[in-house]
Amino acid sequence: xKEVEQNSGPLSVPEGAIASLNCTYSDRGSQSFFWYxxxxxxxxELIMSIYSNGDKEDGRFTAQLNKASQYVSLLIRDSQPxxxxxxxxxxxxxxxxxxxxxxxxxxxxxx
Amino acid sequence: DVKVTQSSRYLVKRTxxxxxxxxxxxMDHENMFWYRQDxxxxxxxxxxxxxxxxxxxxxxxxxxxxxxxxKERFSLILESAxxxxxxxxxxxxxxxxxxxEAFFGQGTRLTVV
Numbered sequence: 001x002k003e004v005e006q007n008s009g010p011l012s013v014p015e016g017a018i019a020s021l022n023c024t025y026s027d028r029g030s031q032s033f034f035w036y037x038x039x040x041x042x043x044x045e046l047i048m049s050i051y052s053n054g055d056k057e058d059g060r061f062t063a064q065l066n067k068a069s070q071y072v073s074l075l076i077r078d079s080q081p082x083x084x085x086x087x088x089x090x091x092x093x094x095x096x097x098x099x100x101x102x103x104x105x106x107x108x109x110x111x
Numbered sequence: 112d113v114k115v116t117q118s119s120r121y122l123v124k125r126t127x128x129x130x131x132x133x134x135x136x137x138m139d140h141e142n143m144f145w146y147r148q149d150x151x152x153x154x155x156x157x158x159x160x161x162x163x164x165x166x167x168x169x170x171x172x173x174x175x176x177x178x179x180x181x182k183e184r185f186s187l188i189l190e191s192a193x194x195x196x197x198x199x200x201x202x203x204x205x206x207x208x209x210x211x212e213a214f215f216g217q218g219t220r221l222t223v224v
Contacts (some may be wrong), residue, residue, distance in 0.1 A: 034213075101146075101154040
């Protein structure tokens with residue numbers, strides 16, 4: 001089983017809809033979880049971090065974490081064409097080691 | 112704002128050349144990382160460093176080495192460039208508190224011909 005798995009997409013949503021991006025991870029001891037946004041040809045940009053079970057909201061973004069299910073998700077409300085990008089899930093493995101990244105989900109918001 | 116700066120945005124080198132990729136961060140971060148990113152393979156960790164003069168191998172260290180003589184600077188060295196090292200190289204840094212969120216430089220697209 002891959003350490004961090006994401007559906008590669010593309011995920012297409014109409015403008016104004018909710019985009020839901022999902023990620024599963026294999027290391028049950030992981031404690032820190034991050035979502036990065038990467039526009040084509042650019043470097044990843046941190047948009048959300050979450051460390052405890054439940055929801056964390058920041059503007060139009062909500063991160064959700066369920067450690068029992070080893071599942072983390074990102075919801076984008078009122079999606080805009082400018083949200084079209086690849087979204088990378090990153091997980092801190094247990095044992096104080098560097099982040100492991102999923103391969104990313106490509107999101108396309110259609111105007 | 113955290114700033115991580117990579118020395119080149121685009122680079123073209125010949126097979127067999129020794130290549131240096133430089134990265135500088137201005138936030139006094141302890142940890143620094145080098146990743147490469149390829150279509151379909153995602154981000155893969157080459158080397159990382161958690162202190163000056165310290166280095167640790169990542170998942171794909173073969174064909175690479177690193178140098179960290181100063182806290183703010185982390186260099187990636189391709190000893191003898193090969194065409195399969197054509198890739199996007201990304202440097203990142205983070206504070207030394209459990210390898211928390213990493214901040215990336217703008218990336219270097221290296222082409223080896």
